[in-house]
Amino acid sequence: MTTIQTVIFDIGNVLIQWHPEAFFDRAIGPERRAAYFDAVPMNEMNDRVDAGENFHEALAEMAQLYPDWTAEIGIWRDRWIDMISPAIDHSVRLLRALRRAGHPVVALSNFGVETFAMAERENPFLEEFDQRILSGELRTSKPFAPIYEAAEAAIGLPPETLLFTDDRADNIEAARARGWQTHLFDGPQGWADRLVAEGLLTPEAAT
The missing domain is CATH 3.40.50.1000 (HAD superfamily/HAD-like)
Structure with a gap:
């Protein structure tokens, strides 16, 4: 050996x-969470941040691209530390x-x-x-x-x-x-x- x-x-x-979906199920409810994750590529955005993009700039871009989901994107920004726990x-x-x-x-x-x-x-x-x-x-x-x-x-x-x-x-x-x-x-x-x-x-x- x-x-x-x-x-x-x-x-x-x-x-x-690290279970963002489970966190958002609790934060906004499973149905709203499912619609959010279907509409907005948050996991892909997270991969970009992991690969070196700035966290705050990436989220600001997502808020511009998906204005109907700015509240949920704001939760990702403001409560990110609660997601990884x-x-x-x-x-x-x-x-x-x-x-x-x-x-x-x-x-x-x-x-x-x-x-x-x-x-x-x-x-x-x-x-x-x-x-x-x-x-x-x-x-x-x-x-x-x-x-x-x-x-x-x-x-x-x-x-x-x-x-x-x-x-x-x-x-x-x-x-x-x-x-x-x-x-x-x-x-x-x-x-x-x-x-x-x-x-x-x-x-x-x-x-």
Whole structure:
């Protein structure tokens, strides 16, 4: 078995929940939310922000293009931090347990520059990584090769010594194709079990 030398975490839906549709279901009701997401390409806009566009400028553009939905677009702007919550506490404990055990821990996440700054203020554990590779800063995102290349260059270790978890299969497949070891995140307990199986944490530390 190849020795893992660095553990790499995605952030959204691994360390912090990210479900905009569920948030808007609560904020404006399921029917209005469905109509909003059908009419306005908010997820595509979010992808553009993750790839380096300015959060506030992108939202201002959407408000101009879709004037019938300015109230809902304003909610996305003003309550964005409520959309990316709560933290997944068990995953945060695993991050900290890995660091206590002396294992380097890296973030590799699709995240806008402005939105990450907001998330970091509300979630101080995001400061605890040894390194952070963020799509908005690099202006490229997962699952495209350049962001993985940037991570490899920053970490400076062979791909087979990297263990990466992400909740999206396409992001995992892109990493696996480069020789990384991977774990498709479907909940913190499965991730904890993988870390124990790799000998990175004891069962007690992984709780």
